[in-house]
Amino acid sequence: MKESNLKKTSMLYEGKAKIVHETDKEEFLIQEFKDDATALDGKKKGKIKNKGVYNNQISAHLFSYLESYHVVTHFVGPYSDNSMVIKRLDMIPIEVVMRNIATGSLVKRYGVKEGTELEHPILEFYLKDDAKHDPLINEDHVLAFGHASEDEIKQIKRFAQKINAVLKSYFHRRNMYLVDFKVEFGRGKSGQIKLGDEISPDTCRFWDTESGAKLDKDRFRHDLGNVEEAYAEVYKRVFK
Amino acid sequence: MKESNLKKTSMLYEGKAKIVHETDKEEFLIQEFKDDATALDGKKKGKIKNKGVYNNQISAHLFSYLESYHVVTHFVGPYSDNSMVIKRLDMIPIEVVMRNIATGSLVKRYGVKEGTELEHPILEFYLKDDAKHDPLINEDHVLAFGHASEDEIKQIKRFAQKINAVLKSYFHRRNMYLVDFKVEFGRGKSGQIKLGDEISPDTCRFWDTESGAKLDKDRFRHDLGNVEEAYAEVYKRVFK
Numbered sequence: 001m002k003e004s005n006l007k008k009t010s011m012l013y014e015g016k017a018k019i020v021h022e023t024d025k026e027e028f029l030i031q032e033f034k035d036d037a038t039a040l041d042g043k044k045k046g047k048i049k050n051k052g053v054y055n056n057q058i059s060a061h062l063f064s065y066l067e068s069y070h071v072v073t074h075f076v077g078p079y080s081d082n083s084m085v086i087k088r089l090d091m092i093p094i095e096v097v098m099r100n101i102a103t104g105s106l107v108k109r110y111g112v113k114e115g116t117e118l119e120h121p122i123l124e125f126y127l128k129d130d131a132k133h134d135p136l137i138n139e140d141h142v143l144a145f146g147h148a149s150e151d152e153i154k155q156i157k158r159f160a161q162k163i164n165a166v167l168k169s170y171f172h173r174r175n176m177y178l179v180d181f182k183v184e185f186g187r188g189k190s191g192q193i194k195l196g197d198e199i200s201p202d203t204c205r206f207w208d209t210e211s212g213a214k215l216d217k218d219r220f221r222h223d224l225g226n227v228e229e230a231y232a233e234v235y236k237r238v239f240k
Numbered sequence: 241m242k243e244s245n246l247k248k249t250s251m252l253y254e255g256k257a258k259i260v261h262e263t264d265k266e267e268f269l270i271q272e273f274k275d276d277a278t279a280l281d282g283k284k285k286g287k288i289k290n291k292g293v294y295n296n297q298i299s300a301h302l303f304s305y306l307e308s309y310h311v312v313t314h315f316v317g318p319y320s321d322n323s324m325v326i327k328r329l330d331m332i333p334i335e336v337v338m339r340n341i342a343t344g345s346l347v348k349r350y351g352v353k354e355g356t357e358l359e360h361p362i363l364e365f366y367l368k369d370d371a372k373h374d375p376l377i378n379e380d381h382v383l384a385f386g387h388a389s390e391d392e393i394k395q396i397k398r399f400a401q402k403i404n405a406v407l408k409s410y411f412h413r414r415n416m417y418l419v420d421f422k423v424e425f426g427r428g429k430s431g432q433i434k435l436g437d438e439i440s441p442d443t444c445r446f447w448d449t450e451s452g453a454k455l456d457k458d459r460f461r462h463d464l465g466n467v468e469e470a471y472a473e474v475y476k477r478v479f480k
Binding site: 002109110112118119120122123124125127129135136137138139140141143144145164211 | 349350352353357358360361362363364365367369372375376377378379380381383384385
């Protein structure tokens with residue numbers, strides 16, 4: 001299949017940073033990345049110039065890279081500058097967060113010192129539910145709420161750990177610490193767990209290994225300036 | 241050793257519902273149960289008549305009962321009406337919660353329907369930290385914060401599951417649903433994980449199987465009346 005021959009049909013879903021379109025082939029969707037940005041539980045809204053293009057291409061590249069390490073993803077191929085063809089997944093409504101360095105909610109909620117390098121990475125599950133403010137849950141909640149089976153949870157954890165190990169060194173070679181990131185998973189046609197969503201400066205925290213500068217959405221969240229430049233910089237380092 | 245021959249020396253610790261005293265034998269402490277009650281993150285304070293006596297005796301009885309099922313506890317023997325001799329433990333600052341029926345924070349935080357019988361019991365860890373409002377954590381946090389090793393976490397989970405299985409049927413035979421409960425663990429002299437703290441209507445939710453009436457601290461939390469009577473009723477059913 002040549003991905004660019006697919007035809008967009010109706011819109012399936014519009015989220016805060018992406019739109020997913022149906023195509024003329026039932027199993028394929030087109031995931032389009034917007035320049036829109038929201039933060040702080042939806043209270044902050046804005047646009048980041050070219051974010052859609054950068055996030056689409058960074059994600060596409062990282063999905064392909066992860067596939068080479070046998071992490072199964074929904075990525076099929078590029079479609080346009082700011083969109084990609086993906087396989088349709090039955091998404092699991094859980095945000096899987098991996099943390100290598102303490103910042104953000106880990107500092108706020110538990111008082112861990114900002115910037116602490118964690119001896120063991122911390123994996124967290126959050127329920128995707130805006131009205132409930134995406135609360136932290138544990139594996140028993142995932143099971144009890146019927147969102148995934150025990151085997152699926154195991155596979156999700158295995159993938160998250162592998163993604164972390166692979167991307168940590170990938171970004172370190174590009175002079176960035178992978179501080180933490182959020183991924184989402186779904187089930188393919190045969191029920192197999194696959195990585196969905198995106199991997200980008202919207203969903204990862206990157207700190208420059210030299211200067212410590214934040215190269216991710218925290219620049220937007222906390223009004224640090226040079227927001228577009230940070231996305232451009234990550235793009236440059238990924239594709240250099 | 242006859243426990244009542246031990247002599248209380250200095251106070252080691254005073255909590256909201258209990259006082260722990262040192263004794264003339266280094267390895268033994270005396271745990272005294274107060275009538276004082278607090279709830280709603282410390283915002284509500286009061287006294288429940290005879291609670292100290294009831295909770296001491298209910299806890300003592302349940303600790304002995306659990307020991308017969310090979311759950312290792314800190315309980316040594318009775319000391320007075322409202323106090324018991326316990327082994328000194330190095331306490332792990334985590335509240336371990338087991339839930340069989342949805343109520344309380346499970347309803348508030350995740351929108352589970354009040355009274356839903358859970359197909360799989362839910363085990364939760366909360367960090368004991370008043371200033372941070374005892375936040376939910378997961379096993380990775382426990383490990384990363386250095387509160388327990390992987391093996392200790394496994395043993396704590398095994399004990400919590402066994403306590404739940406044993407006490408669920410124990411209370412069901414006494415016409416009460418064990419809705420949920422909180423337990424705390426510590427390390428004995430040799431490092432062995434042991435059940436500490438208490439098991440009482442302060443730390444469990446009991447619902448009468450016939451009427452559905454709450455027979456626990458929720459009567460105090462939510463001003464339902466007949467608070468002392470609920471503690472007396474649980475005492476009566478435990479010792480009938």
